[in-house]
Amino acid sequence: MEGSRTILHADLDAFFASVEQLDDASLRGRPVLVGGRAGRGVVAAASYEARAFGCRSAMPMSRALALCPHACVARPRFARYAELSDRFMSILGRYSPLVEALSVDEAFIDATGSRLLHGNGEDIARGIRAATHAELGLTASVGVGPNKFVAKLASDMRKPDGLTACPADGLAEWLSPLGIERMWGVGPRTLPQFTAAGIRTFGDLQRMPEDAVRRVLGDHAVAMRERAFGRDDRPVEPEHERKGVGHETTFPEDVHDPEEAVAALHGLAEGACRRLRESGGLARCVTVKIRSAAFETITRSRTLEMPTDGTLEVLRVAKDLFRAWAAQGFEPLRLVGVRLDRIDAAEAPVQASLFPDANAERERTLDRVADAISRKHGPGTIGRGARPRPGA
C-alpha cells in the first residue's frame, strides 16, 4: 500500500442507555441501566451517570442495582436501537465505502481514499460527530490513526463525546506512556504476567527485544510488541466474514429429564435462527452444546445438505443431535446451546431442489412473522411450543 492510511474508529457512547435518555427527557442526567429486571437479568448498557457508580454492561442487574440503587431501569427496545444503528452506519457510509461494522454501535472506516474529497482524518471525524449529533441526537467518540489498532485506542481515549487523532509522526513515542492493560489481548488474567516481566506500559514492551518477548511471554506477545509500536496492517473489511451465531442457556437447576432440555432447544434454535436471518446469512452446520452437571462440555455437529435459516429445520437437527447423545447415556445437565456455523450470504448461489417442499414456504412465512413480533415486542415474546397441547 502506497503511503499511510487514514483509519477511523467511531463508537456511539453508551448506545442503548443514550437512546433511552434521548427518547425520555426525564432520564437525562440520571443513571440509567438498560436490561431485564428479572432474577438473572444482566445489564445491556449503563449510562455514564450509572458508570460513575461502578455499573458496567454484562453485569448482573441485581449487582448493578446494589451499586446504584436509585438507577432507572429501562427495558431494551431493540427495534429502536436497530433503526438508529442503521442511520449511524449510513452517516459513516457518506465518508467512505469502506465501513466495517463491529457491532450495532461501532465501526471502522478506511478514509484513505476520501481525503481529497472530505479533508484529513480529523476533518472527517468532526463531520461524523456533527452529523451524528444533529441527525440522531447521540454522541459518538471517534479515533483517528494510521491503522485499526491505533484508531480504536484513540477513540477510547476521550470518552464520551471525544475526538482523538494520533500524530502522524512519533507514533511510537505517543503510544509509549499508555498502560499495557489497554493492549488488545491483555486481560485480568494475562496482566500479571506482563507486570511480572516488568512491562507496565507500551514503551516497556517496545524496549524489550523481540526474542526476549518471545521467550518470556510467548509468541502471541511478539504480535503485541508490533502493536505497541503502532503497527497493524489488517485491512478494513466492509463485509466482515460472517461469523456463526449461537444461543445457550444455563438452567437455574440441573436438568434430569432429557425432554426438558429438548424443550429448551426450541427457544435457543429460535433465537439463533432469528439472529441469522437478521444478518442475512444461511448456516451450513448446526452444533448442539451440552454441559453436564459435572462441568463436562460436549458438542455434536451436523453439516446440512442445504444451508438454511429456517427455525424448524435447525430445531429438527438440534433435537436429533441431542437425542442421539442422550440415547448413548444421558447425564444431568447444566447448560445446552445451539450454534449455527459455516455461514453463507443469503444472496450466495443457491442449489435448487428437485422435489420442492410445499411446507417450506409456509415455514418461511412463519419465521418472518415471528421475527416481526420479536422486533416489536422483544426477543422471546413468541416461540414454538415444545409439546403439542393435549387435544391439539
Add this chain to the structure above:
Amino acid sequence: MPSHLKVNCDRSALVDALALASAVVPTRTTTPVLTCLKLTAKDGELVLRATDGQISLALSVPSVEVASAGEALIPADKLGQIVRTCEDSAVTIEMDKNVATVKGEGSTFKIFGYDPKDYPAGKDPQPVGAFEATSETLRRLVARTIFATAVENARFAINGVLMERKGKRLRLVGTDGKRLAVAAGGCTGDGEMTLIVPSKSLSILVKMLGDPDSKVVIGKSDGQAVFQVEGVGTLVTSLVEGTFPPFEDVIPKDQDKRVTFDAADLATAIRRAALLTNEESKGVRFAFKGDTLVVSSRAPEMGEAEIRVPMSGYQGDAIEIGFQPAFIVDALKVVDGQQVMLEMRSPQKPGVIKVGQEFTYVVMPVNVG
C-alpha cells in the same frame, strides 16, 4: 454337529473373504458376538458369516479343504490381522472348546472365541419373487446411481437406491434431492418388484460381484432383500423404510436445447473450470452458443476461469445455466468413454445428461446470476 472344526485354507483366498466379511462387522456394538465371524465347515465347504443386525453376509471361501466339519465364532479383527500378516501360502484353522488355533508354517496363534450357539441364527433365506441379473449389469447399474444418493433426508427415503424391476427391465434410481440418476438394464423372468436398498448394502454387494457373466438372484424374504451371488455367497439386507420421491415426475420431457459431447472431454473442461470455485461460489456457468460451449467460474477473492469447448450440432437457442461442477463430473465419470447427450430448457429448469436409454441423469441448476 461335532464342534471340532478343522480347515486348511488357501491364504490369499481367505484374506479376500475376511476383508469382505469384515466390512459388515460393526466397529461399535453392545453385542460382543457381532464383532465375530462365524465359520461353518461342512460338506467340503467353509462358510464365513458376518452381521451387523441390518446386513447379513454368508460367504463361501474357495480353495478350502475341510478336515473336520464344525462351527466356530472368532473375533473378526484378530483373525483378519493374523491371516493378513502371515506370509505362508496356506493356513490351518482348528477349533477346540471355543479356542481357535491358527497355524502357518512357522507360527501358531490361539484366539479365544465364543460359543457358536450365541451367534444370531444364520438360516438360509428363501427369496420370493426372485429374478436374475448378471454381475456385470448389477455392477454397472449400482455404479451409475449409488453416487447420487443422500446421507440423510427428513422427507424422503433416499439414503439408498431404488431397485425397480418390471418384467425384463431392471432400473436403479439414486437421488439426493438435487440430482437424480436412473440406470436401466436387463433381467430375467417376469413380475414386478420395488425395493429401496441401503447404500452401504449395495457397496458391499458390489465387492461380492465376480465374473461379469455370473448370475445374481435377487428377491425378497421377510421384508428384507436377498442377493445370491453365484459361486460367492449371499447378502441379506434390511430395506430403507419410507417413501421414495416421485422421481418420474421430475424427469423433464420438454427439453428444447441439446448437444452431444464426449464424456471425458467435457469432464476435463469442467474440472479445470472448477479450479476457481469455492464453497461460496459453488456454481460453474455453462454458456452454450453456436459452435462453442464456454465453461466459466469465479470465486470471490480467488479469481476466475474460462474454458472453451468446441461443440458441433448444437440444437436450440443460446443458453447460460449454472451447475455445481461436481454434480456434472460425477455423472460423466460413470459413463466414461461414451458419448453423452446434454439437454436443457431454461436456466431455472433442470438439465439432463443421457446415454441412450440406459442412463438418465437429471440435475437442478444453481442460480449463478
